[in-house]
Amino acid sequence: MSAQPHAVVVGSGPNGLSAAARLLLEGWDVDVYESAPTPGGAARSTASLFGGAIVDLGAAGHPFGVASPAFQKLKLEEHGLTWKNAPYEMAHPLDGKETAFLSGSIEKTAAGLGSDAKAWDWLHGHVVRDIDKHLDNLLGPMLSIPRHPVHMLRFGPPALVSAATLAKTLFKTEQARALLASSAVHAITSPSRPLTGAFGILFGALGQSRGWPVAKGGTQAIVDALVSVIYSNGGRIHTGVEISDLRELPAADAIILNLTPRQILQLHGTSLAPKTRKRLEKWKYGPAVYKVDFLLNAPVPWTDPRVGTAATVHVGGTVDEISFVESEVAAGRMPDRPFVMVCQQYAADPTRGLTLWSYAHVPHGYIERYPGEIRELITGQIERFAPGFRETVVDATSTSPCELEAWNANLVGGD
Structure with a gap:
């Protein structure tokens, strides 16, 4: 390496930008190349969709x-990023x-779970109280020796089983079961699958320690902060540049690819070892999301008004219902009552305007059986717990899995 090593990053999603920013802070010279007109990958926002x-x-x-050790080292808050929390981190109507x-605290969550309060604290309490040590263990290479082995030993056994089994074994109330299982569904797989207990526990613990915040002014603010770190430390970002051959890039001591296996295999000049190429060729992409954004003239009229004060709402019913529909999606079948993720960013950040962000889990690369199918299914699921929702909708925009991939090539088949 030269006195000042040089790195090239291909792809400017949050991971690529974070890598570039961290290398710059360590004294490297860094160039980032992005095929899109603007950096950010799938962490971008717009004010043009609904007129402001x-x-x-x-x-x-x-x-x-908000809990990321990488982001904390970059001090993004000093570059304009502000996290905003709603009164409730997540709601799950039944x-x-x-x-x-x-x-936002384990005490408040447990207090709402009645007879399951002690079991909830037993499962989540030690993770909440030592969240940074658990993140140290879980956000590093999985095959390495954990930095905090005692904490990993306690986290491990419940995490190995399915979230559905864990919920039914430990909890008596549908509320506690739903909170755990639906948190696990952020992995976009059925909570009946092994290891999903880890996702349910960790997502729940994050909510009760650091929260599930939104970025003030839009997710774009995270990217803007990362870009600010890069520019203020002498880095360069080249947008609108499609890289098809790594040999076209300037000489570098390290090349970092913020890409998925399919994009890496399509690159020329990678000099991948045969074993590495075979592993990448075996990679299987998972189920997709079908996104629908709504412009409203009033907040969602949830039957339980408290749901309107939650930044995230899980719309999917009971553990058994969620497990069934997620298994159907994984098998390539579209359920009539899909699991729907809803974000009410306005509950935490009123500057956003009355927009409702939502997506349904759908089979990989799903194509609607008729125009507007998924928008109607999402609307029906929200109406199930918020009668009159249709009357609040002024406009809506749907984005299919294929359109998501066209917007960002890393979202293969909407995964």
Whole structure:
């Protein structure tokens, strides 16, 4: 390496930008290349979709953002990023039963779970209280020796089983079961699958320690802060540049690819080892999301008004219902009542305007059986717990899995 090593980053999603920013802080010279007109990958926002109201085009809620050790080292808050939390981190309405709520503290969450309060604290309490040590263990290479082995030993056994099994074994109330299982569904897989307990526990613990915040002014603010770190430390970002051959890039001591296996295999000049290429060729992409953004003339009229004060709402019913529909999606079948993720960013950040961000889990690369199918299914699921929702909708925009991939090539088949 030269006195000042040089790195090239291909792809300017949050991971690529974070890598570039961290290398710059360590004294490297860095160039970032991005095929799109603007950096950010799936972490971009726009005010043009609904005439001024801010819409997150990809990611919306950020439990791992606010807790990220990488982001903390970059001090993004010094570059304009502000996290905003709603009164409730997440709500999960249920048919004919009390709504389940994830609060910003384990005490408040447990207090709403009645007879399951002690079991909830047993499962989540040690993770909440030592969240940074658990993140140290879980956000590093999985095959390495954990930095905090005692904490990993305690986290491990429940995390290995399915979230559905864990929920039914430990909890008596549908509320506690739903909170755990639906948190696990952020992995976009059925909570009946092994290892999903890890996702449910960790997402819940993050909500009860750091929260599930939104970025003030839109997810774009995260990217803007990362870009600010890069520019203020002498880095360069080249947009609108499609890289097809790594040999076209300037000489570098390191090349970092913020790409998925399919894009890497399409590159020339990678000199991949045969074993590495075979592993990448075996990579299988998972189920997709079908995104629908709504412009409203009033907040969503949830039957339980408290749901309107949650930044994230899980619309999917009971553990058994969620497990069934997610298994159907994984098998390539579109359920009539899909699991729907809803973000009410306006509950945390009123500057956004009354936009509702939502997506349904659908089979990989799903094509609608008729125009407007998924918008109607999402609307029906929200109406199930918020009668009159249709009357609040002024406008809506749907984005299919294929359109998501066309917007960002890393979102293969909408995954």
